Amino acid sequence: xxxxxxxxxxxxxxxxxxxxxxxxxxxxxxxxxxxxxxxxxxxxxxxxxxxxxxxxxxxxxxxxxxxxxxxxxxxxxxxxxxxxxxxxxxxxxxxxxxxxxxxxxxxxxxxxxxxxxxxxxxxxxxxxxxxxxxxxxxxxxxxxxxxxxxxxxxxxxxxxxxxxxxxxxxxxxxxxxxxxxxxxxxxxxxxxxxxxxxxxxxxxxxxxxxxxxxxxxxxxxxxxxxxxxxxxx
Amino acid sequence: xxxxxxxxxxxxxxxxxxxxxxxxxxxxxxxxxxxxxxxxxxxxxxxxxxxxxxxxxxxxxxxxxxxxxxxxxxxxxxxxxxxxxxxxxxxxxxxxxxxxxxxxxxxxxxxxxxxxxxxxxxxxxxxxxxxxxxxxxxxxxxxxxxxxxxxxxxxxxxxxxxxxxxxxxxxxxxxxxxxxxxxxxxxxxxxxxxxxxxxxxxxxxxxxxxxxxxxxxxxxxxxxxxxxxxxxx
Amino acid sequence: xxxxxxxxxxxxxxxxxxxxxxxxxxxxxxxxxxxxxxxxxxxxxxxxxxxxxxxxxxxxxxxxxxxxxxxxxxxxxxxxxxxxxxxxxxxxxxxxxxxxxxxxxxxxxxxxxxxxxxxxxxxxxxxxxxxxxxxxxxxxxxxxxxxxxxxxxxxxxxxxxxxxxxxxxxxxxxxxxxxxxxxxxxxxxxxxxxxxxxxxxxxxxxxxxxxxxxxxxxxxxxxxxxxxxxxxx
Amino acid sequence: xxxxxxxxxxxxxxxxxxxxxxxxxxxxxxxxxxxxxxxxxxxxxxxxxxxxxxxxxxxxxxxxxxxxxxxxxxxxxxxxxxxxxxxxxxxxxxxxxxxxxxxxxxxxxxxxxxxxxxxxxxxxxxxxxxxxxxxxxxxxxxxxxxxxxxxxxxxxxxxxxxxxxxxxxxxxxxxxxxxxxxxxxxxxxxxxxxxxxxxxxxxxxxxxxxxxxxxxxxxxxxxxxxxxxxxxx
Numbered sequence: 001x002x003x004x005x006x007x008x009x010x011x012x013x014x015x016x017x018x019x020x021x022x023x024x025x026x027x028x029x030x031x032x033x034x035x036x037x038x039x040x041x042x043x044x045x046x047x048x049x050x051x052x053x054x055x056x057x058x059x060x061x062x063x064x065x066x067x068x069x070x071x072x073x074x075x076x077x078x079x080x081x082x083x084x085x086x087x088x089x090x091x092x093x094x095x096x097x098x099x100x101x102x103x104x105x106x107x108x109x110x111x112x113x114x115x116x117x118x119x120x121x122x123x124x125x126x127x128x129x130x131x132x133x134x135x136x137x138x139x140x141x142x143x144x145x146x147x148x149x150x151x152x153x154x155x156x157x158x159x160x161x162x163x164x165x166x167x168x169x170x171x172x173x174x175x176x177x178x179x180x181x182x183x184x185x186x187x188x189x190x191x192x193x194x195x196x197x198x199x200x201x202x203x204x205x206x207x208x209x210x211x212x213x214x215x216x217x218x219x220x221x222x223x224x225x226x227x228x229x230x231x232x233x
Numbered sequence: 234x235x236x237x238x239x240x241x242x243x244x245x246x247x248x249x250x251x252x253x254x255x256x257x258x259x260x261x262x263x264x265x266x267x268x269x270x271x272x273x274x275x276x277x278x279x280x281x282x283x284x285x286x287x288x289x290x291x292x293x294x295x296x297x298x299x300x301x302x303x304x305x306x307x308x309x310x311x312x313x314x315x316x317x318x319x320x321x322x323x324x325x326x327x328x329x330x331x332x333x334x335x336x337x338x339x340x341x342x343x344x345x346x347x348x349x350x351x352x353x354x355x356x357x358x359x360x361x362x363x364x365x366x367x368x369x370x371x372x373x374x375x376x377x378x379x380x381x382x383x384x385x386x387x388x389x390x391x392x393x394x395x396x397x398x399x400x401x402x403x404x405x406x407x408x409x410x411x412x413x414x415x416x417x418x419x420x421x422x423x424x425x426x427x428x429x430x431x432x433x434x435x436x437x438x439x440x441x442x443x444x445x446x447x448x449x450x451x452x453x454x455x456x457x458x459x460x461x462x463x464x465x466x
Numbered sequence: 467x468x469x470x471x472x473x474x475x476x477x478x479x480x481x482x483x484x485x486x487x488x489x490x491x492x493x494x495x496x497x498x499x500x501x502x503x504x505x506x507x508x509x510x511x512x513x514x515x516x517x518x519x520x521x522x523x524x525x526x527x528x529x530x531x532x533x534x535x536x537x538x539x540x541x542x543x544x545x546x547x548x549x550x551x552x553x554x555x556x557x558x559x560x561x562x563x564x565x566x567x568x569x570x571x572x573x574x575x576x577x578x579x580x581x582x583x584x585x586x587x588x589x590x591x592x593x594x595x596x597x598x599x600x601x602x603x604x605x606x607x608x609x610x611x612x613x614x615x616x617x618x619x620x621x622x623x624x625x626x627x628x629x630x631x632x633x634x635x636x637x638x639x640x641x642x643x644x645x646x647x648x649x650x651x652x653x654x655x656x657x658x659x660x661x662x663x664x665x666x667x668x669x670x671x672x673x674x675x676x677x678x679x680x681x682x683x684x685x686x687x688x689x690x691x692x693x694x695x696x697x698x699x
Numbered sequence: 700x701x702x703x704x705x706x707x708x709x710x711x712x713x714x715x716x717x718x719x720x721x722x723x724x725x726x727x728x729x730x731x732x733x734x735x736x737x738x739x740x741x742x743x744x745x746x747x748x749x750x751x752x753x754x755x756x757x758x759x760x761x762x763x764x765x766x767x768x769x770x771x772x773x774x775x776x777x778x779x780x781x782x783x784x785x786x787x788x789x790x791x792x793x794x795x796x797x798x799x800x801x802x803x804x805x806x807x808x809x810x811x812x813x814x815x816x817x818x819x820x821x822x823x824x825x826x827x828x829x830x831x832x833x834x835x836x837x838x839x840x841x842x843x844x845x846x847x848x849x850x851x852x853x854x855x856x857x858x859x860x861x862x863x864x865x866x867x868x869x870x871x872x873x874x875x876x877x878x879x880x881x882x883x884x885x886x887x888x889x890x891x892x893x894x895x896x897x898x899x900x901x902x903x904x905x906x907x908x909x910x911x912x913x914x915x916x917x918x919x920x921x922x923x924x925x926x927x928x929x930x931x932x
Binding site for chain 2: 108110111112136138139140141142143146147148149150152153154157170171175176178179180182183184185186187188225226228229230
């Protein structure tokens, strides 16, 4: 989320392609304090504007317990990022807002630990929990992370919650996103989280993993037969 | 491969379900010298018998340079296992038999190293090389290994060789094999390597990762719509 | 930290053996919400009591931004645990108390990311930062984690901050702690973080990695010649 | 091992510094078939010459079962490299020469698997087995591998065999070798394997991890007090 124009253009295009939820980062957990930290509350307001303009539901990441109320005012779904996946106080604060929670898997989180982190949400009285696989940290360097698609059948087996797949973070390379999405859909993933940018070559961050709006629309078309073959709509 | 009856029964049943290649282990690379080491040449003869009886092509693993000629007499495809994936002398000896080579990815082999190990086959004058992903070693313990399905688009991008997926070793759990196969097919895998046993509960090794012959036949039926959706036959 | 008697007995004994800082967990980041979560503020008060009784400085973990003021009242050093090592809001809140910060390395944190997490403390105006290596997550299962002692020369090379080694978490086995401490001291570690318990067999958590008070005293004696050989006091 | 002059100069200098075993690579397991593969038998002859000239014992790597007899003629100790650590046929062929075996740990080998690979040597009737830790493959990229010094107490606990530490491969950086050696000695390592080169900046391979002969001599002097403090000679 870089500017109002950028966000609204993206929101309209992904909606036209068939998407129904929009994620935008208002608070950004940058590895370095000297990098872009997100637009903060101004970003939340932009997201709300995009929601009104398009009817898309919105998701954004919560980074601080003290922002839980503020973020809940503007968003439909609260994301807990990989770095905070075992920040249990944040999980509880997010859960108590009553908003649905999208819980990303930590970089080296065992599936058992992920399920137990989810229990911090559920035992706070919030049963709207989604797990999101975004790749684990391994020795491989060709991809940014190793996307673990076995989480799809496992989360279905071990919990009643939906499983979302994030191939953009998982692979860290736009050229692999299409194939990863196809595999995820065929395996029964309940949703996909795909990074798009009107002009990936000029993105402020992670440009190499973002799809252009054209490629996104094409991907949506190519996924349809697999969605049907997997018995979904 | 435990006995003649076991092998022939399995070969007939998988063939009836639509399979066309049979793998059997004659020489077994056991982690411990005190475990079952395979039936050796007797095993190769059984494989040849199953081939004659069913018309299936056969694959078996080569463990020693000194067996290259012997193994090549009996098999259609030579497998180089994960533990020997950087045993370059073995790769060269296998390549020189002229038989197609199925090169498994090592447990902690980077994709670049795998491609370069493949170059030992190709530069020995043998261009019938297949790469086989069988899961990498990570911190996760729910599954035996982490099956890295991103290798499907990557091998297609970086080489001209087919990519085979082994979900049985990859997941180490029969209950995950079906979903992993569906993902692999949707992503464009050229073949699947699936462990089956007439009675998994009584298998001499790796019983928890083997499909019964009934489940295998059912899986083959369920894969068909995905194979078609992926534009293959 | 299980009770007042337990804590005071431990504090007195480790002090007699030559120790000068005491860590006690008041807020405990348990993997599961259904496990013991620590004694909370009551625990902080016990720590303060142990400090008064023995003159030891105390360290305790901060889990929530909203507790930063409370914890800073009672402790001399604030620990940021491995699970929160990239919880940047917590790092900033801790740094702003002005107390020295002990920053544990995350389970799969690259050294570069660890140094950058430390920059969140330093750039908040707090230069009393210590890095604490506590083992990384690898495929090995003999030990709980893999203690990466190369961090000792690396942190010294890349920063001006002290490096503390935690062999108890690192190995997860009391029988390896002595050797790991000797290595750390010879390599120039600035401090050791060692878990002790008056009766490890009855510890409420992590009993297998805790030293008895007798073994701790013996370890302190055995380390002396190495401390001198390493040119320290 | 690049040439006769290079080898003899190195052998004389390390001997003068107090070393008593010389490793040289005659057969080199290069990741790519298009890289330098070693001098082969010519290299073995050079090693024998260096042995005669200096009285140093020599170690070299065996890559092929078919070379076992040849290599055994020229060397005092046979090294089995990390890539062949589960090449069980090679282990058996090496063991049967009767020469002492130096068994490197595989890049992602669990300690239990390493001990079992050693059993292939022991159960072949050769009890002169040494384990050599050379770093495992992890997510960290600052170092080439993660040197796991916990193997020192573990191998001593689980076997009767010596444990050798290879910090050059382990860290992959000459600037870390000194500290890693100090740690290893303090923890009870039985030997160190250190890569040296008369002129690291011009080495044909792995130059960044090799010590100059001057730094090697200085390291040997600095290790002495620690060797004594560890109760060894």
